[in-house]
Amino acid sequence: MEFKTSMKSHENEGGGTRPGIGLALGGGFARGFAHLGVIRVLEQNGIAISHIAGTSVGSILGAAYASGAPLARIIATCSKLRFRDIARWRVSRLGLASNQRLADLIAQVFDSTRFEDLQIPLAVVATDLATGDPVVFTQGNLVDAIRASCAFPGLFEPVEIGTRCLADGGLVAQVPTLAARQLGASRVLAVSVGMQDGRRDAPTNIFQVVARAVSAAQKHQLESWERHADLVLRPETKSLAWDDFERASEAIEAGETAAKRALPRIQKLLNKFQEPLEALEAEARSQLWLAEVLR
Numbered sequence: 244m245e246f247k248t249s250m251k252s253h254e255n256e257g258g259g260t261r262p263g264i265g266l267a268l269g270g271g272f273a274r275g276f277a278h279l280g281v282i283r284v285l286e287q288n289g290i291a292i293s294h295i296a297g298t299s300v301g302s303i304l305g306a307a308y309a310s311g312a313p314l315a316r317i318i319a320t321c322s323k324l325r326f327r328d329i330a331r332w333r334v335s336r337l338g339l340a341s342n343q344r345l346a347d348l349i350a351q352v353f354d355s356t357r358f359e360d361l362q363i364p365l366a367v368v369a370t371d372l373a374t375g376d377p378v379v380f381t382q383g384n385l386v387d388a389i390r391a392s393c394a395f396p397g398l399f400e401p402v403e404i405g406t407r408c409l410a411d412g413g414l415v416a417q418v419p420t421l422a423a424r425q426l427g428a429s430r431v432l433a434v435s436v437g438m439q440d441g442r443r444d445a446p447t448n449i450f451q452v453v454a455r456a457v458s459a460a461q462k463h464q465l466e467s468w469e470r471h472a473d474l475v476l477r478p479e480t481k482s483l484a485w486d487d488f489e490r491a492s493e494a495i496e497a498g499e500t501a502a503k504r505a506l507p508r509i510q511k512l513l514n515k516f517q518e519p520l521e522a523l524e525a526e527a528r529s530q531l532w533l534a535e536v537l538r
Contacts, residue, residue: 261364263291264513265428267472268301269418270411271436272395272485273494275300276321277478280498281434282308283318288506290513293430296366296379296423298412301434302392303345306385309363311354320352321491330399338400342393346386358382366422367392368412372401377415379422420471430512433472434498436480473512476501 264285268278278301285292297305307317329348330340355361359382367380369391380388391402391409401408416422418433469475478497483490502509 261291261293261427263293264509265294265423265426265431266292266296266305267418267420267423267431267433267468268295268297268305269433269435269437270299270301270395270413271480272300273487273491274436274478274480274483274485275304276491276494277436277480277498277501278304278434279314279318279321280478280495280500281432281476281502282498283314283495284499284502284506285509286314288510290509292363294364294366294423294426294428296368296419296426296428297392298368298416298419299393299395301419302367302389302412303348306349306361306365306367306389307352309361309365310356310385311362312352317352318491318495320348321488321495324348324491325488326486329393333400335400338394338396338398340399342390342399342402345390345393349386349389353385356385358385358388364426366419366426368416368419368422369394369402369409370412370414372408372410375415377412377422378407378409379419379425381426416468418468418472418475420468424471431472431474432509432512433468433475434501435475435477436494437477474505474508476505 266278266282268275271277282292292308295305295309297303304317304321308314329345330342331344332339333341349356358365358380365381367385367388369378369380369388370376371378378391387402387404391404392412394400394402394409395411396414399411401410403409412419417437418435420431420433423431476498478494478501480494480497483494487494
C-alpha cells in the first residue's frame with residue numbers, strides 16, 4: 244500500500260536510529276484507551292518510544308503523548324471524557340455529528356499543537372474520500388489532521404484540508420504500521436483493539452451497522468498492516484462498546500495486561516537491534532582511535 248502525504252518526507256530529521264521502539268496505534272473509539280495502558284508499561288520499564296503513528300483514537304492519544312503531555316494527565320482526562328466532549332450532533336448530508344470539539348480537547352491536554360514542536364516524531368493517517376488513498380500527515384497543524392483521522396464515516400462529517408475531503412484513517416490503515424516504518428521506526432510495535440464489539444446479534448443502530456461493515460472489510464487488511472509490524476498486541480477489549488467512555492479504566496487495564504505479557508518479547512526485540520548497533524558504534528570508535536594514532 245502506498246501512502247500519500249502532504250509533506251516532503253516521512254523521514255525524521257534524526258534519521259532511523261532513534262533509540263526505542265516505534266508505536267502504531269489503531270482506532271476503536273473508547274476501546275483505544277488501551278493504548279494508554281501499553282504506553283504506561285513501556286514507561287514503567289524504561290522503554291523509550293522512538294516514533295508514533297496513529298489512526299483515529301490512536302492519533303489523539305499518540306499525539307498527546309508525543310507532545311510531551313504527562314501520561315498521568317492524559318489518563319486523567321480520558322477517565323472523565325465523554326462522547327459529548329468530542330462531538331456535537333449536527334445532522335447534515337455528510338454525517339450525524341461534527342468532531343470540531345476535538346480542537347478544545349487538544350488545546351486542553353496537549354503541550355504542543357504542531358508536528359514540528361513534538362518531542363516524538365508523529366504520523367497521523369486519514370483517508371482521502373476522492374481517491375480512497377491514505378493521507379499521512381507529519382508536519383503542520385495537528386488539530387485538523389487529528390480531526391480528519393477521527394472522522395468515522397456515517398457518524399462524523401468528513402474534514403476538508405486544502406482540496407481534500409478526508410475521513411477516518413482506519414478505512415485504509417486499521418493499524419498504521421507502514422506509516423510508522425516510513426516515519427523512521429526501525430522496530431514497530433502495533434496495538435490493535437478493533438471495531439467489532441464481539442456481539443453476534445443484529446445491529447441496533449446506524450453506527451453499529453457502519454462499524455460492523457468496516458470491521459468486516461478490515462479483516463481482509465490484516466496481512467497488509469501486520470507484515471510491517473515486528474510485534475502485534477491485541478488487548479482484550481471485546482466486552483467494551485465503541486462509546487463505553489466511562490469504562491476507560493478497563494480499557495487501560497487491558498492494554499497494560501497485554502503489554503506486560505509481551506514484555507519479554509518487546510525487550511528481546513530491542514536487544515536484537517541493539518547488539519549490531521553497539522558493534523557498529525564500537526567499530527566507529529576504533530576507527531577514530533586509529534585515525535588519532537596515525538595523525
